[in-house]
Amino acid sequence: MARWEPNARERLVRSAVELFAEQGYEATTVTEIAERAGGLTKTTFFRHFADKREVLFAGQEIHGRIVAEAIAEAPASATPLEMVGLALDGLASSFTEDRRDIGRKLRTVVAHSAELQERSAAKRAALSETMARALRTHGVSELVADLAADLGVRAFYRAFDQWASSADSRTLVEYVPAVFSELKTAVSVLE
Template sequence: MARWEPNARERLVRAAIDLFAEQGYDATTVNEIAERAGGLTKTTFFRHFSDKREVLYAGQELHGRIVSDAIGGAPDSATPLQMVASAVDELAAVFTEDRREMAGKLRKVIAESAELQERAAFKRAALVGAMTAALRERRVPELVAELAAELGTRAFYGAFGRWAVAEDPRTLVEHARQAFGELRAAMSELE
């Protein structure tokens, strides 16, 4: 593959995840990632990512915009949980079937690295923050917004974990709806 071909960012992400899964995060170099991505250079890598850790979190800003836009576009009659459920659906829809195998690899790579687990926690907190801010824009009280955002994020990540390793044909959206339903049922057991 020539260096000038399109989708360099996506190719770098896929190459990094494959290499991290094969030889470990710490053992993989930026040069190896760039080469695996079709003969790209280290310079090209650094045009897209600040370091090799960040390649695993590509799209984080996009995810925040997706949930914010979904919450902002929810009907006025929607409850905070309905707004968040809609946002989780929109975010889950981004993860198409062709990304499932990569998602499974990504989860394993993160589970094997304390550094990546820390970064994953930051990403999760950013998603909660994006949902909370969008709910606050809709004049949802702070505590309600925070709780709804935490539940939505928990539903998304629970669903993502199932979907990444699942052998059933359900989409991430379907897994997310199931996870959200389970959380709602669990909440009813709290009192």
């Protein structure tokens, strides 16, 4: 009978990232990940994730939902980039301090695997597409939505990288505005 394991999902993510960082992604098995997560089983792992790789991209669905909801709730008078700003605030708020260390380790793990880099590129593309779709639903024209979403995703990952590699006490939410503002300034000198 399946036991309910408190925070099993969260523990599995942390244990996977730690093991991948310590001994490599290829060399790590699902059994080891479950074991390190406080004696969980392979069966518990597969209740939460499709495979060893997907444990690293667990946030994709929820991040998409946060972005879509933030844009859906934006005031009708907001410009495309203002809507993107609201989406980024929502997204950044979902990253608690304990994700910073995971983020830092994850970056190194991904940098060492072509397979994980492809999966990462697909995650970014999916986030951009979700953001663009939410913008179009909110009345933004197709091409403007695409560009605004690309800019938003760039801003988010750039802020995330800065946050993950720093050791201060600022939250990710505090990193986002400066980066977003730099990117908006960059838009004005494209041509």
